[in-house]
Amino acid sequence: MTQLVISDVSKRYGATLALDRVSLSVEAGSRVAIVGPSGSGKTTLLRIIAGFEAPDAGTVTLDGQVLANGPAIAAAHRRRIGYVTQDGALFPHLDVADNLGFGIPRDEPDRAARLCALMELVELDAAMLSRRPHELSGGQQQRVALARALARKPALMLLDEPFSALDTGLRESVRQAVARVLAKAGITTILVTHDQSEALSFADQLAVMREGRLAQAGRPYELYWRPADTETALFLGNAALFDAKIEAVGVSCALGRLAAETGGRRGGGTIMLRPEQFHLSATGPGLEAWVDDVTFRGAQCGVALRAGHEETEIRFTAQISSLEAPQIGDRVFVSIKGAAFLFPAPR
């Protein structure tokens, strides 16, 4: 059963086309992350889903209910959609209890019990109910904002970069807590972020946006290892790209012959190797290369490598465990783990 259907949504601000015929289906109960660089239209799309903006064209439906049909839209307060912003947007004049209860009718039975249950759901102490928003830390504010949106039992939850205002250390733990809470409540969620690692770890569906278009959508693993184009490949992580010739089996490039799925294609193409696919050894077998530079990053380290001579010289970066880091100037042998990925032929 498909829940949210966005079809051919376009939106223009003056001369800029913020969204260009974007279509996306989100299945019930899934967690979708929309990623893209700033200005790619992801926040505009979210605001159209929430009902704060009207599209110029296209439709949005949720469980068969039409939310937007071109510029005619349903009011935001009638949609069953929760919304959590970057800074939480807690009402500063209300305490935590009143913030949580903002969407719950006053005459609802056992309102107090529900507030406590909500606090428990987002793993906060019920004693905080009497606090004011400014007395909470950033992470606590985000949890209250989430609980406030959950109180309405929304059919869909929209998260607009909710972790980006938090400290790096806190971000990871709040993100995990939020993912846990949403999974427990079984609510369909759309997260908008410009942080690809956040998107990869949070979502079970990923949609990559670029210049107002939906570049690719699918499972995070799929998109990371089988991107539709080089831009998506590089947006989702570091990658080494090589021109390659397609052989009967696999491909051949400056690194030598590599395994790859070619789908019976002929001629040339571009292949991608992720830095963690390179394996370095002191004795071989593999391609002989020299270490230009080593960047220590804690658990991992980046090793800049140089191979070949003169015109055929190539440079690429491997990522290996920092326990196995070579010295600058060392000679190493490079072998490849797994297959190279051959980009689909450009249309």
Place this chain on the structure above:
Amino acid sequence: MTVPLSLDMPVLPALPLRRRRNLAGRAMLLLAGSVALCALLPLGFILWIAVETGWQTALALIWRPRVGELLVNTLLLELCTLPPAILLAIALAWLTERSDMAAARFLSWLAVAPLAVPAFVQSYAWGSLFPRFHGLPAAALVSVLAYLPFLYLPVAAQMRRLDPELEHTAASLGQSPTRIFLRVVLPQLRLAICGGSLLVGLHLLAEYGLYAMIRFDTFTTAIIDQFQSSYNGPAANMLAGVLVLSCVGLIGLEWLLRGSARYARIGSGSPRPASRRQLGLWRWPALALPIVLALLGLGVPALMLSRWLMADGVSIWRQGALAASLATTLGYAAAGAFAAVAAALPMAWLSVRAPNRATRFLESCHTYPGALPGVVVALALVTVTVRIAMPLYQTVATVVLAYVLMFLPRALVGLRAGIAQVPVELERAAASLGRNPARTLLAVTLPLAAPGVAAAMALVAMGVATELTATLLLAPNGTRTLATEFWALTSELDYAKAAPYAVLMILLSLPMTALLHAQAGKSLNA
């Protein structure tokens, strides 16, 4: 026969779909546009007198020794008041903000407190202490005492806002403390000094009571003399035209001196407060400056008022007119406050929620009458009502309209701050939690904006409570506010009877002093 596809999934009712026409925004634009049109009345009046009088007559009226005399007086007044006021403001601000002078916080309150004493009460105190003290020296001294807070407030605020890192960097580049003050601190005070000086300069041009009391002729006093003798003649109008030109000149001068530079703090995060300079042996002598200023600006009015009050004892409070004029003043203050805030509301909303070139233009239409002397606004309204809407001449409605025009900028500042307390994200959050727009307004927007609205109303009300010039010219015959009654009594040299009126006006202005001090303090934390 149709078979339902899914039994567990109830079909949801269709939601009403509507095109968003941004009705609120358009309505606000329309309202703000109408207010701006009203606010353009004084400007239209100036243009109209320029056109109607014609070159010949205008030249004949302006090219008189009398006008030259007034021009020289005005220039001398500005020149004798502004430089000492600027120096005093910088010295006071440095002492209260950046030195370890004793009781700095209390003295900073004392430096602002003269705002509570209306300028014409200040000159009443000095005039009754030294009856022979008049002319330029008296005018300059009383002006400095009355208007110094207008310079002190922005300079002190800016001084506290300065990033100490810049001074530390200058020190690490080998600059002595004196040179750091001259090369790093002082240039950063330029905007505050320019802004404050403009405000003081405009007050010097616009004030009537202060100068009339100590017999110093300025354009404003001349216009009112002219108006009271020959009513609404072209001579008064021409003088008003020259006065407006002087204001424009002053604004242009400030604009030139201010330059286009912006002094923003580099880097993010909130700045650490600057350390205070140890005065050492000077710690106690330094107290002399703020204390002498407080004695002159607050002590003299206090002394004279208490002397007049003592002279006549309790009976002086039993004047029937006192209670009546207090009631009238409160009525006008409330009416002016409500009207000005209501008129400023659409513009404030637009400038926070829909800032663009068009709304910025509308906003300057709202704020420019604040720079016009009250006497010009009043003359404009007299002319318009006499010529076009005679039934409105000398009615409460016209007086309130004058207050609205004069105090629109004050109302706008407070309202803008109030509305900015409600970022649009909060209204969106309320919508996504199921509140419809009307209930969002009640539950989120109004409670958060209320303090700003209240502050705006208070500022306008207190401005109205001590307003003299426009009230004198426009109020219906027999209207007695505290200010006009005080004025009438002092004109009859009945200084003792006037004292209770002055005391009441000071009491009504005290909250404004506190508000302005708090506002300047808040802008520091933001």
